[in-house]
Amino acid sequence: MFGYRNAPQPLEPRMSEPSWREQAACRHAAPELFFPAGTTGPAFAEIEAAKKVCAVCPVSSQCLEFALLTRQEFGIWGGTTEDERRLLLKVVRAKARSAGRAPVPA
Numbered sequence: 060m061f062g063y064r065n066a067p068q069p070l071e072p073r074m075s076e077p078s079w080r081e082q083a084a085c086r087h088a089a090p091e092l093f094f095p096a097g098t099t100g101p102a103f104a105e106i107e108a109a110k111k112v113c114a115v116c117p118v119s120s121q122c123l124e125f126a127l128l129t130r131q132e133f134g135i136w137g138g139t140t141e142d143e144r145r146l147l148l149k150v151v152r153a154k155a156r157s158a159g160r161a162p163v164p165a
């Protein structure tokens with residue numbers, strides 16, 4: 060029925076193929092480092108430690124894109140905290156509005 064070029068594709072092919080995770084610098088790190096309880100006190104040091112791992116991660120942009128697309132509300136993804144990702148999405152929405160583009164879903 061479908062030729063190869065017309066075959067249905069997943070809506071988010073990169074999201075259904077998490078191969079980038081196999082290259083993640085955090086693959087063998089303690090998961091709790093990337094999900095600190097809060098943003099102050101001891102959690103601040105954990106966030107900074109997690110961000111240092113992300114800073115040398117070869118797939119940090121894929122990780123951040125995944126987190127933004129799937130609206131990851133908790134944890135460190137792509138070197139960003141949840142608050143930083145919320146701010147990023149606000150900036151993206153504001154730019155889309157000012158350029159007259161379709162709104163970015165919340």
Ligand code: SF4
Nearest residue numbers: 083085113116122137
């Ligand atoms: S960017 Fe950070 S959280 Fe994302 S895969 Fe790399 S090390 Fe893990």
